[in-house]
Amino acid sequence: EVQLVESGGGLVQPGRSLRLSCAASGFTFDDYAMHWVRQAPGKGLEWVSGISWNSGSIGYADSVKGRFTISRDNAKNSLYLQMNSLRAEDTALYYCAKDNVKFRRFLEIAYFDYWGQGTLVTVSS
Amino acid sequence: QSALTQPASVSGSPGQSITISCTGTSSDVGGYNYVSWYQQHPGKAPKLMIYEVSNRPSGVSNRFSGSKSGNTASLTISGLQAEDEADYYCSSYTSSSTLGRHVVFGGGTKLTVL
Numbered sequence: 286e287v288q289l290v291e292s293g294g295g296l297v298q299p300g301r302s303l304r305l306s307c308a309a310s311g312f313t314f315d316d317y318a319m320h321w322v323r324q325a326p327g328k329g330l331e332w333v334s335g336i337s338w339n340s341g342s343i344g345y346a347d348s349v350k351g352r353f354t355i356s357r358d359n360a361k362n363s364l365y366l367q368m369n370s371l372r373a374e375d376t377a378l379y380y381c382a383k384d385n386v387k388f389r390r391f392l393e394i395a396y397f398d399y400w401g402q403g404t405l406v407t408v409s410s
Numbered sequence: 411q412s413a414l415t416q417p418a419s420v421s422g423s424p425g426q427s428i429t430i431s432c433t434g435t436s437s438d439v440g441g442y443n444y445v446s447w448y449q450q451h452p453g454k455a456p457k458l459m460i461y462e463v464s465n466r467p468s469g470v471s472n473r474f475s476g477s478k479s480g481n482t483a484s485l486t487i488s489g490l491q492a493e494d495e496a497d498y499y500c501s502s503y504t505s506s507s508t509l510g511r512h513v514v515f516g517g518g519t520k521l522t523v524l
Contacts, residue, residue, distance in 0.1 A: 322456075329516070330456065330499050330515045332514070347512075391511065393504070393513050397446075397458060398458045402455055
């Protein structure tokens with residue numbers, strides 16, 4: 286059974302940093318691109334960032350580029366999101382999501398077939 | 411990246427069919443067959459319902475179907491059931507010379523089963 290479990294969320298002051306983690310199991314982690322998608326309270330979905338199966342391709346939404354860094358450790362079946370210079374508008378539930386195609390060539394052609402339950406990030410003073 | 415445009419809400423009675431539209435541009439929906447649809451029940455993670463415009467993942471009911479015409483993609487749900495009441499989001503690959511490649515979502519549509 287595929288499982289994605291996010292952790293690392295919490296309350297943080299504007300301008301500070303936070304690191305999210307996603308522990309994956311139930312599939313061959315290093316065969317698939319992985320992504321972070323967020324959802325602000327009562328709002329829609331927003332793609333945040335994605336990383337290819339071998340970390341060779343990485344993409345970010347313009348809203349987080351230069352502040353967030355995605356990474357993965359295939360030996361630990363884990364995905365990460367380092368979030369710096371956090372802003373109030375980064376407040377959201379952050380989901381870890383798996384792509385549905387192995388070794389996808391273009392990272393942004395992404396279909397998310399499994400999602401975690403999310404970890405809540407609240408940016409407030 | 412601009413979000414894709416969806417109606418805020420749609421409704422239908424059990425047994426009826428409804429269609430949710432998703433309008434983009436030639437840089438996303440109109441330019442590529444890389445549209446997907448997600449269903450999200452309150453307090454739950456989204457679920458992939460349609461990918462590559464019209465393909466259903468294993469386990470998704472054939473009451474759900476997808477299509478595309480020009481810059482607008484559509485999700486049709488036939489034989490509406492109470493359990494279909496949820497939020498629905500479209501998503502597309504987007505690429506332009508100025509903005510690069512991204513994933514873009516629609517604003518979401520709340521489906522009410524009357």
